[in-house]
Amino acid sequence: MNEQGLAHETLSLNPPSAAVRSVSLLEALEQVFQWRQEEEADLRQASARMQMEERKLRKQLADIDARLTAIRKESAALEARINLLDEEEASRARAAVIDGLNNDRGLVLDRGEMISQAHARQSEGIDEPLELEPVPATVVAGIEKGAQGPVALEVVVPVPYSVYTDWQHHGDDLCARFAWRLIGAVMDTLRSLSLQDSPINYAERSGCLSIQVWIGGQASEQDLKDALSAAFDRVHETATELHEAGLDLHAAWLTPDILVPTPDEMDTEERHVGG
Amino acid sequence: MSAAEDSERCDLSTVAARLELHPFDLVRIISHEEPMPQELLFGDAEIEIIARKAGILPWWDANEGLTWPAEDPDRTEALARALAWKLASHQPTRRNPVRADNLFRGLKGTDRRRARRITNGLIRLEVVQSVPTWRGLCLCIAEGDAGLLHEMASANELPEGLREQILL
Numbered sequence: 001m002n003e004q005g006l007a008h009e010t011l012s013l014n015p016p017s018a019a020v021r022s023v024s025l026l027e028a029l030e031q032v033f034q035w036r037q038e039e040e041a042d043l044r045q046a047s048a049r050m051q052m053e054e055r056k057l058r059k060q061l062a063d064i065d066a067r068l069t070a071i072r073k074e075s076a077a078l079e080a081r082i083n084l085l086d087e088e089e090a091s092r093a094r095a096a097v098i099d100g101l102n103n104d105r106g107l108v109l110d111r112g113e114m115i116s117q118a119h120a121r122q123s124e125g126i127d128e129p130l131e132l133e134p135v136p137a138t139v140v141a142g143i144e145k146g147a148q149g150p151v152a153l154e155v156v157v158p159v160p161y162s163v164y165t166d167w168q169h170h171g172d173d174l175c176a177r178f179a180w181r182l183i184g185a186v187m188d189t190l191r192s193l194s195l196q197d198s199p200i201n202y203a204e205r206s207g208c209l210s211i212q213v214w215i216g217g218q219a220s221e222q223d224l225k226d227a228l229s230a231a232f233d234r235v236h237e238t239a240t241e242l243h244e245a246g247l248d249l250h251a252a253w254l255t256p257d258i259l260v261p262t263p264d265e266m267d268t269e270e271r272h273v274g275g
Numbered sequence: 276m277s278a279a280e281d282s283e284r285c286d287l288s289t290v291a292a293r294l295e296l297h298p299f300d301l302v303r304i305i306s307h308e309e310p311m312p313q314e315l316l317f318g319d320a321e322i323e324i325i326a327r328k329a330g331i332l333p334w335w336d337a338n339e340g341l342t343w344p345a346e347d348p349d350r351t352e353a354l355a356r357a358l359a360w361k362l363a364s365h366q367p368t369r370r371n372p373v374r375a376d377n378l379f380r381g382l383k384g385t386d387r388r389r390a391r392r393i394t395n396g397l398i399r400l401e402v403v404q405s406v407p408t409w410r411g412l413c414l415c416i417a418e419g420d421a422g423l424l425h426e427m428a429s430a431n432e433l434p435e436g437l438r439e440q441i442l443l
Contacts, residue, residue: 180302
């Protein structure tokens with residue numbers, strides 16, 4: 001036997017029997033099958049977990065998206081409210097100015113009534129000293145600005161507009177005198193700026209008298225404010241009838257848009273040209 | 276100033292009524308050159324100064340017009356001719372206009388209302404023009420229309436446009 005034949009012999013002697021070989025293969029296949037089953041189950045489980053996770057994330061994403069949309073909407077609403085603040089402020093300030101003017105007009109009317117009753121008693125020989133607590137009477141002033149400087153000056157006096165339209169009825173009562181003093185103050189202002197020939201209109205603002213002067217850019221805003229403030233101070237110091245009535249003159253400077261009437265008021269506003 | 280003198284002085288609304296001015300116009304005239312006085316009471320001399328500053332000049336006296344025909348519309352026409360003559364005589368210009376209310380100052384009642392209507396008619400016909408001033412509304416004769424006023428004053432017939440307006 002040659003070496004090659006021996007080796008062949010060895011081979012032919014050593015292989016396992018066919019039955020043994022078949023079991024191992026089946027086992028191996030079984031193991032493969034088992035592996036496949038287990039692997040697939042694991043993977044499917046993992047995949048299911050992933051899908052569940054994905055669904056969960058998608059749900060969270062949808063929730064976040066919905067919240068984002070809600071936040072964007074809320075943010076836009078807040079921006080819109082911020083943008084409306086100027087308008088809202090002007091509207092509230094205008095309401096406050098109207099309330100204040102109405103209140104002060106009522107005070108001036110009340111004081112006028114007290115003064116006239118006291119004067120009537122004096123003329124009957126009953127001399128009772130009249131000591132009235134000081135109350136504020138606030139005049140509202142505004143300057144309308146143009147490209148070349150102030151276009152117009154407006155002063156609203158807390159007295160009824162009827163002091164202009166029905167002056168015979170008022171005679172020289174406190175409301176009329178208050179109005180005359182303020183026209184005098186406006187004239188002092190104009191004279192100090194060499195503008196005393198400027199056109200003056202009288203109009204109604206929320207039932208009160210408004211003195212409106214065309215400035216036409218011929219004075220600076222600061223000069224106009226300084227001159228009018230000084231003129232108000234002089235009225236405050238020297239107007240005897242205001243002292244007697246305990247009216248404490250104050251001035252509130254406001255932007256003209258607060259004084260501008262609403263379209264409804266514009267429709268009913270009467271304008272009168274006085275010179 | 277004594278109390279007696281003080282009591283003779285007029286308050287501002289009385290002065291306004293006396294001068295036939297709106298008190299607001301009066302305040303403007305008083306304070307055009309100087310501040311308002313501390314006490315708003317005025318004596319005769321002060322009222323005269325104010326009237327002068329305001330350019331107040333009655334164009335009619337009490338007896339004027341007594342000879343005019345009593346009945347409408349002839350009286351209105353007579354008044355219109357007289358007013359045209361006064362305007363042509365005074366010759367108010369844009370630089371030197373006349374107070375609008377001077378044109379009927381001195382007239383009373385119906386004649387005053389007629390004179391107002393005639394003045395408004397002349398403004399609408401643009402024979403007379405408005406000149407707003409710090410003293411109040413003033414008027415001047417439109418350029419080249421002085422001759423028309425002379426014609427109106429002398430002619431028996433008024434211009435048709437004016438006749439229609441004043442005899443409404």
